[in-house]
Amino acid sequence: MNELIAIGTVSPLRQRLIEDMNMRRFSRETQRNYIRDVGRFATWLGRSPHTATAEDLRRFQIDQRETGVPVPTMNSIVAALRFFFTHTLDRPDLARKLVRTSHARKIPVVLTQDEVKRLLEATTCLKHQAALSVAYGAGLRVGEVSALKVRDIDSKRMVLRIERGKGGRYRNAMLPEGLLVLLREWWRAGRQQGVLHADSWLFPGRSALLPISTRQLYRVVVEAAEAADITRRVGPHTLRHSFATHLLEDGVDIRVIQALLGHAKLNTTAFYTQVATKTMRAVISPLDRLALTSSTAQVPDG
Structure with missing residues (x-):
């Protein structure tokens, strides 16, 4: 059995990978994804990945492409393997053999404010409504919502402390007044249910000792969207996209939005x-400034 993905045990190699990620404060979701992706390569290889050669990596990438693995998925695998070979195995020479492929970024689905309101109101319980309201009201990633603890709410400064955002970065997210009211309501309800205390997860999962999973949050969004008669394909990140787009349409400076989202690069924000249609509609086309009179020429058919 492969030593990295053996069931019921933590091999020395897997433990080393976990320690390397913990040292860099990777989020739980990132760690899970990296272990999965390195395990995927190990399964394909059929032996321990520490024995891999440059030719193995080349053949793996060719095979994944030929079997139709999407470019974003393959790039995630490449990121995991680069980390594994560079830091865990100290083989940067092999990491350099991994190729990241550029691809056109799809324009994200953005809900209208009315659709967001309908979606939030269609949730089936206060915990779910509060969790999705955090995703939209503060523009958080789904993993950041899941990882919030009660102590991360700073009502004096009106911020949410994000301890492990993407790349292990710390930042403050905004805490709108309406969101604080909703979170206080959830705090009271959670205390009565016995699932919340001062040092607990803000949104506990099935066990109060664990946070709500990102997969469960995804299901909550899908089910609420269906109940709200929203036919487009949505997920938790749709709420983050909508948060950023609505701020941009309201005239908030793009660098402020960059900071709120925790983006390292401005071009990401x-x-x-491209999706802020309200902003586009506010722009006056140079054609409109020409004040053309209608032409008497016939418009050709077709």
């Missing part, structure tokens, strides 16, 4: 200018 600038992508939302």
Whole structure:
């Protein structure tokens, strides 16, 4: 059995990978994804990945492409393997053999404010409504919502402390007044249910000792969207996309939005200018400034 993905045991190699990720404060979701992706390569290889060669990595990438693995998925696998070979195995020479493929970024689905309201109101319990309201009201990633603890709410400064955002970065997210009211309501209800205390997860899962999973949050969004008669394909990240787009349409400076989202690069945030239709409609086309009179020429058919 492969030593990295053996069931019921933590091999020395897997433990080393986990320690390397913990040292860099990777989020739980990132760690889970990296272990899965390195395990995927190990399964394909059929032996321990520490024995891999440059030719093995080349053949693996060719095979994954030929079997139709999507480019974003393959890039995630490449990121995991680069980390594994560079830091865990100290083989940067092999990491350099891994190729990241550029791809056109799809324009994200963005809900209208009315649709967001309907979706939030269609949730089946206060915990779910509060969790999705955090995703939209503060623009958080689904993993950041899941990882919130009660102590991360700073009502004096009106911020949410994000201890392990993407890349292990710390930041403050905004805490709107309406969201604080909703979270206080959830705090009271959670205390009565016995699932919340001062040092607990803000949104506990089936066990109060564990946070709600990102997979469960995804199901909550899908089910609420269906109940709200929203036919487009949505997920938790749709609420983050909508948060950024609505701020941009309201005239908030793009660098402020960059900071709120925790983006390392401005061009990542600038992508939302492509979906901010309200902003586009406010722009006057140079054609409109020409004040053309209608032509008497016939418009050709077709």
